Amino acid sequence: MSQQPPDRSTPTPPPRPDASMSLLTNVMDHSLDDGYAEAAARRRTEGRSGLPSPLRAKLGLAGALLLAAVVVTLGAAQAQISAPTLAKERQQLIDRIERETSAADALQKNVDTLRDAVGTKQRDVLEKHGGDKADLVALLAGATAVQxxxxxxxxxxxxxxxxxxxxxxxxxxxxxxxxxxxxxxxxxxxxxxxxxxxxxxxxxxxxxxxxxxxxxxxxxxxxxxxxxxxxxxxxxxxxxxxxxxxxxxxxxxxxxxxxxxxxxxxxxxxxxxxxxxxxxxxLIVRTAQPHEGGAAGRATDTGKGTS
Incomplete structure (x- = not known):
């Protein structure tokens, strides 16, 4: 009767009791995937400031607009308050300018009148003392109109x-x-x-x-x-x-x-x-005097030249 050789193979370990529940085991071991992890990290970062970035930007813009509106409102109110005072000062300045202009016009008119009177007297003196050369002297002295x-x-x-x-x-x-x-x-x-x-x-x-x-x-x-x-x-x-x-x-x-x-x-x-x-x-002559002989040539220097 033949003997069977002994069996030297390694025995197969028994299967795990939870082998049939591998899907549940994977879910328990990896409860958060990568997407959830990134979202959680982003929420932690935003949580430091309390608000998401887009919302913070909108709130900042709204605050700037509100501040600008307040500044414009205050400026308009200040301008409205000071407008009567500025208008009054402006009108006072206009009135003063008009008064000074009228006074200057009156003085200029008086100067022109006196100048005409002086010119007339000068021409009379030239005619009286110039003799037959009075017209020539008046012309050279500029005391008469010429053409x-x-x-x-x-x-x-x-x-x-x-x-x-x-x-x-x-x-x-x-x-x-x-x-x-x-x-x-x-x-x-x-x-x-x-x-x-x-x-x-x-x-x-x-x-x-x-x-x-x-x-x-x-x-x-x-x-x-x-x-x-x-x-x-x-x-x-x-x-x-x-x-x-x-x-x-x-x-x-x-x-x-x-x-x-x-x-x-x-x-x-x-x-x-x-x-x-x-x-x-x-003509204003301060130093020259008429010659005793009556000639008017010394009364005004008729030499040409302009300085």
């Missing part, structure tokens, strides 16, 4: 001239823009006309005499302390076209042309068949 052939010279600043500060080759008198006509330019122009044969000259309707002065006050050019505005119209009585040609050939005429070419200063000159010049408002 005759001559030239019309119009000078103006360069286009787009600025009024700002700065420095430059033509700015020693304080003018920043080299395209502006200055008082020294007008002095040279007028003196050039006298030298070229002018018998009478006016600038913007103001008659020049031997005592006239051309000066600057800020940006303005003054003739006998009266401000001028560009363009500057210079009328001069002389020998028509010959007079105009003589001025353009003179050193001062060439100076004016150089201003045009280098700095853009605008000018035009033309011969006129007749120009009319008014009388000078008044």
């Amino acid at each position: 005759g052939p001559g030239v019309k010279l119009v000078v103006d600043d360069a286009k787009q001239t600025k009024q700002s500060g700065g420095g430059g080759p033509r700015e020693s008198s304080g003018f920043s823009d080299t395209g502006r006509v200055r008082d020294r330019d007008m002095q040279r122009i007028v003196n050039g006309l006298w030298q070229s044969g002018a018998e009478a000259v006016s600038v913007n309707g103001q008659r020049l005499t031997a005592l006239s002065a051309i000066r600057a006050a800020g940006d303005a050019i003054l003739v006998d302390n009266r401000p001028l505005v560009p363009p500057y119209t210079v009328l001069a009585i002389g020998d028509g076209q010959q007079f105009a040609n003589a001025f353009q050939r003179s050193a001062d005429g060439l100076y004016l042309r150089a201003l045009q070419q280098k700095y853009g200063v605008r000018y035009s000159i033309s011969a006129q068949g007749e120009v009319r010049l008014p009388a000078a408002p008044s």
